[in-house]
Amino acid sequence: MQNVTVSSKYQVALPKIICKSLDIHPGQKVQVFLYNNRIEMIPVKPIKEARGFLKGIDTTIIREKDRI
Numbered sequence: 360m361q362n363v364t365v366s367s368k369y370q371v372a373l374p375k376i377i378c379k380s381l382d383i384h385p386g387q388k389v390q391v392f393l394y395n396n397r398i399e400m401i402p403v404k405p406i407k408e409a410r411g412f413l414k415g416i417d418t419t420i421i422r423e424k425d426r427i
Contacts, residue, residue: 361374373383381402383389388403 361377363371363374365371377383383402390401390403392399
């Protein structure tokens with residue numbers, strides 16, 4: 360666990376080890392929200408990185424006979 364300090368402008372600097380492990384780069388956006396009385400941060404990845412992540416997924420749906 361790493362400690363960070365909140366500046367007078369309410370800014371924090373993420374530790375280098377955290378940025379490297381999550382592949383966060385300068386200028387990248389991060390979603391910040393409050394969850395169970397704590398701050399959660401999720402890196403926003405470009406939509407192009409999501410391309411193909413569902414490749415090979417089974418898309419068949421079992422339907423009722425009257426719905427075909």
